[in-house]
Amino acid sequence: MTPESFSPADTYDPTAAPPPGCPAHGIGPGGLRRLYGPDAADLGAVYEELRAEHGPVAPALLHDDVPIWVVLGHGENMRMVSTPTHFCRDPRQWDALQNGTIKPDHPLMPHFAWQPICCHAEGDEHRRLRGAVTGAMSTIDHRGIRRYANRATQLLVNKFCEKGSADLVSQFAEHLPMAVMCEILGMPEEYNERIVEAARDMLKGTETAIASNAYIMDALTRLTVRRRAEPEEDFTSHLINHPARLSDMEISQHLRVVLIAAYETTANLLANVLRVVLTDPRFRAQLNGGQMTVPEAVEQSLWDEPPFSTILPYVAKQDTELGGQRVRRGDALLFGIAPGNVDPRVRPEPNANMQGNRSHLAFGGGPHECPGQDIGRAIADVGVDALLTRIPDVQLACEEHELNWRSFILNRHLVELPVRFEPKVQQDVSRRPALNPESPQRADDWQVGTVQTRSAAPQPPAAEPVAAETPATAAASTARPNVFRRLLSWWRGE
Numbered sequence: 001m002t003p004e005s006f007s008p009a010d011t012y013d014p015t016a017a018p019p020p021g022c023p024a025h026g027i028g029p030g031g032l033r034r035l036y037g038p039d040a041a042d043l044g045a046v047y048e049e050l051r052a053e054h055g056p057v058a059p060a061l062l063h064d065d066v067p068i069w070v071v072l073g074h075g076e077n078m079r080m081v082s083t084p085t086h087f088c089r090d091p092r093q094w095d096a097l098q099n100g101t102i103k104p105d106h107p108l109m110p111h112f113a114w115q116p117i118c119c120h121a122e123g124d125e126h127r128r129l130r131g132a133v134t135g136a137m138s139t140i141d142h143r144g145i146r147r148y149a150n151r152a153t154q155l156l157v158n159k160f161c162e163k164g165s166a167d168l169v170s171q172f173a174e175h176l177p178m179a180v181m182c183e184i185l186g187m188p189e190e191y192n193e194r195i196v197e198a199a200r201d202m203l204k205g206t207e208t209a210i211a212s213n214a215y216i217m218d219a220l221t222r223l224t225v226r227r228r229a230e231p232e233e234d235f236t237s238h239l240i241n242h243p244a245r246l247s248d249m250e251i252s253q254h255l256r257v258v259l260i261a262a263y264e265t266t267a268n269l270l271a272n273v274l275r276v277v278l279t280d281p282r283f284r285a286q287l288n289g290g291q292m293t294v295p296e297a298v299e300q301s302l303w304d305e306p307p308f309s310t311i312l313p314y315v316a317k318q319d320t321e322l323g324g325q326r327v328r329r330g331d332a333l334l335f336g337i338a339p340g341n342v343d344p345r346v347r348p349e350p351n352a353n354m355q356g357n358r359s360h361l362a363f364g365g366g367p368h369e370c371p372g373q374d375i376g377r378a379i380a381d382v383g384v385d386a387l388l389t390r391i392p393d394v395q396l397a398c399e400e401h402e403l404n405w406r407s408f409i410l411n412r413h414l415v416e417l418p419v420r421f422e423p424k425v426q427q428d429v430s431r432r433p434a435l436n437p438e439s440p441q442r443a444d445d446w447q448v449g450t451v452q453t454r455s456a457a458p459q460p461p462a463a464e465p466v467a468a469e470t471p472a473t474a475a476a477s478t479a480r481p482n483v484f485r486r487l488l489s490w491w492r493g494e
Contacts, residue, residue: 028061035070035334035409036063043309043407047072047339056343057323060334062409063107066096068313069325069333074343074361076323077336082366086320087333089368090120093315095330110202110209111312111410117253119368126367128244133254134371136238140184142378149382152179154429157390164423165397167416168387169271174200176383177266177376181259184375186227186234190219199263203410220255224248258372264411266376268307271414273297273384275403276304278396278419287388294385296355298377302362303347303354309338309411311364337361394421 026046028034033046047070050058056073071077080087092114096102102112114120118129156175160166174196182191198212223236228248231237235258240251277284277297286292292300313332320327327333340361342350354360363370370376388394397418404415 028065030059032059032061032067034061034065035068036061043409043412044338044342047336051339055324057325057327057333059325062312064103066102066106067332069322069327069331070339071314071323071333071336072339072343073323074340074346074359077340077361078365080314080322080333081335081364081368084122084367086317087314088122088317089314090114090122091313091315093317093330094313094332096332098330108312108409110213115253116250117257119257129246129250129254130367130371132239132242132244132246133258135242135244136235137371137375139233139238140235140375142374145180145184145375145378146382148183149176149180149379150386151429152176153383153386154390154427155179157387157424158426158429161391161424161426165418165420167418168274169414169417172383172387173267173270173274173414173417176270177263177379180379181262184235185220185223185255185259186232186236187219187223190223195219199260200267203260203264203408216256216259217252220252220259221248223255224251261370262372262376265307265370266379268305268411268413269298269301269376269380270383271417272305272307273301273380274387275414275417276301277384277388278394278417279400292355295377295381297384298380299356299358299360300354303341303357303360304351306337306341306360306362307411307413308362309336310409311335311337312410335361335364337364390427391421391424394419 026034026037033050035043035046050060050070051072056071056076058070058072060068060070062068071080091097091112094102094112097112102109106112116129118126118133121129153172153176156172156179160171166172178196178199179188179191182188182195194215198215201212202209202216224240225248227234227236227240231241236251236255239246239254246254273294277287283292283297283300287294287297312334314335316327316329316331316333318329322333341347346359347354363373397420403417405412406415
């Protein structure tokens with residue numbers, strides 16, 4: 001079968017599939033590559049094989065040998081997500097769902113099933129639902145997010161700083177985004193170990209994923225009812241009171257989308273940035289030397305290890321051509337974020353430094369581009385910077401090759417990131433900053449310890465005796481550091 005004649009809508013003989021354990025188990029009906037099974041541990045290599053065989057758009061198979069197009073090219077991905085006349089996110093238009101090819105117990109059904117959310121809507125309905133989400137997001141004080149993320153970071157570091165060792169995945173990266181998102185949504189009392197575990201579990205397709213989803217939805221449903229009756233200055237209240245007048249079901253479903261998408265993306269992003277800082281001496285030297293800022297380090301990570309590897313499904317609304325392939329109406333396509341980011345046509349060297357370039361695919365594009373991407377960036381920027389300031393001598397506590405990853409078609413993330421450092425004293429974080437303060441606060445009203453900059457060099461001793469300071473010169477010398485400290489605190493949102 002030639003690439004040009006393939007369509008995921010074509011029928012095939014299931015008996016043609018090799019038995020489990022066969023050397024060709026990674027190859028399915030029609031000679032198509034499977035994106036699951038033994039080869040799924042290194043989907044990056046599978047994507048490159050598909051690129052070499054078929055070009056920027058390739059045929060492949062999902063679990064249960066469900067056909068799908070994999071979009072590998074950067075330009076082809078951008079064309080797909082930015083052309084709503086040809087491609088949509090409504091899974092009800094996917095032929096494989098309509099004709100029974102995909103069974104109700106398919107392991108990816110939670111990601112296929114239609115929901116009353118803006119991600120699956122089009123036209124006026126999409127504008128109504130997304131308008132409510134973006135309208136509520138516009139009320140979020142981003143400096144408030146940075147203040148709260150800084151405080152949450154200090155609280156998390158306080159839990160392990162005296163020990164001199166930690167796992168920065170389970171003790172930091174998986175907790176910071178949830179703490180901040182619970183505050184943004186207006187349910188800080190729900191933040192605990194259970195909600196963190198449930199958020200991570202529900203995306204893995206495990207036996208407990210349904211129960212984890214129910215736990216999340218119960219918390220969000222209770223929040224919706226509570227804020228209907230007693231609105232406050234939080235995201236949920238603004239979403240409820242938006243002129244679009246979303247129903248309670250629409251409110252709770254969108255709260256889940258915002259919570260889980262922001263949480264999973266930012267947790268993976270934090271872990272990935274910290275991993276590179278700990279394993280790549282050049283990367284860390286650039287940060288310490290001032291050649292790269294933390295926000296630039298975050299963007300580099302979004303190129304190299306995007307928090308979501310793929311998004312599915314996009315569906316063709318009409319017969320069309322994409323990347324030299326004939327895509328039929330009703331065919332599904334996989335938005336290839338990770339393979340698109342290493343497309344040789346835009347990045348000839350896979351390890352190239354992309355500093356200053358934000359054209360990665362990590363947050364999508366077109367009408368379904370992630371509306372909360374700046375929130376995730378803010379949490380990651382502050383979290384990484386604050387953690388490295390608290391424990392600047394942090395080092396990886398194992399060899400890099402000993403790090404374990406959990407791979408799945410939608411993403412891959414670190415299982416753990418063990419580190420060691422000299423034990424540190426806890427910081428006093430007694431004051432809780434508000435996300436939306438009623439009146440502006442001075443920059444030094446809330447500080448955690450003493451602000452130090454990694455780029456500041458120690459002053460050499462004076463070669464000659466100097467004259468004693470007068471009160472005026474003493475005041476001037478004290479004022480200059482205070483001015484700089486306040487400026488730095490303002491920049492960090494403290």
